[in-house]
Amino acid sequence: MQVVVDWDGTVTEVDGLHLVLLEFGDEQIYDEAEKHLGRELTLNGVIAMEFETVRAPLAEVVAWVRENVRVRPGFSAFARKRRPLIVSSGFHELIEPIVEREGLELDVVANRLDPRPDGWRVRFRSHEPCSVCGEPCKRADIASLGEFVYVGDGVSDRCVALTAARVFARDGLASHLASRNVPFEPFSDFYDVERALATRC
Ligand SMILES: [Mg+2]
Numbered sequence: 364m365q366v367v368v369d370w371d372g373t374v375t376e377v378d379g380l381h382l383v384l385l386e387f388g389d390e391q392i393y394d395e396a397e398k399h400l401g402r403e404l405t406l407n408g409v410i411a412m413e414f415e416t417v418r419a420p421l422a423e424v425v426a427w428v429r430e431n432v433r434v435r436p437g438f439s440a441f442a443r444k445r446r447p448l449i450v451s452s453g454f455h456e457l458i459e460p461i462v463e464r465e466g467l468e469l470d471v472v473a474n475r476l477d478p479r480p481d482g483w484r485v486r487f488r489s490h491e492p493c494s495v496c497g498e499p500c501k502r503a504d505i506a507s508l509g510e511f512v513y514v515g516d517g518v519s520d521r522c523v524a525l526t527a528a529r530v531f532a533r534d535g536l537a538s539h540l541a542s543r544n545v546p547f548e549p550f551s552d553f554y555d556v557e558r559a560l561a562t563r564c
């Protein structure tokens with residue numbers, strides 16, 4: 364079965380977008396934007412607002428990300444075996460250098476950046492609201508897949524996880540699904556996910 368993975372906080376140990384904003388962006392705007400998430404602002408609205416505070420050259424940020432963003436244990440071996448599709452609310456420009464650093468070649472569905480010196484702009488892959496959650500959502504990205512396994516951790520995974528045949532969740536996604544009695548399997552690294560898939564597939 365096709366495996367679909369979120370990127371930040373799922374493949375990466377720590378949310379890389381958050382790390383980039385702490386290092387290169389405006390922390391106050393970050394705190395402010397996160398408070399409005401799910402209320403006055405959509406997820407894309409929050410991402411756009413946060414990244415407009417980043418003005419560093421893209422090459423500098425990519426070098427920093429390659430140096431500082433680590434992937435969860437077991438991911439490289441898992442990726443070689445399962446060839447997961449990466450579906451992210453982040454950016455091709457910051458994901459692909461890490462995939463490459465790990466010696467992997469994987470398909471990535473994500474947004475793109477226009478890294479202007481007066482503040483980065485985000486070029487979202489879709490503005491089409493999902494009929495279930497009302498925002499542009501990862502459901503649209505997996506619409507042609509058929510049955511899939513989903514691995515995720517956060518807000519951007521909530522809606523799409525409900526359509527997966529099997530869900531591995533950690534952190535906020537795990538508590539969200541638990542509070543709604545949606546079944547999922549907890550994981551802390553990709554050895555856990557591989558072990559579970561190998562025993563019951
Ligand atoms: Mg995430």
Ligand SMILES: [Zn+2]
Binds near residue numbers: 496523
């Ligand atoms: Zn949705």
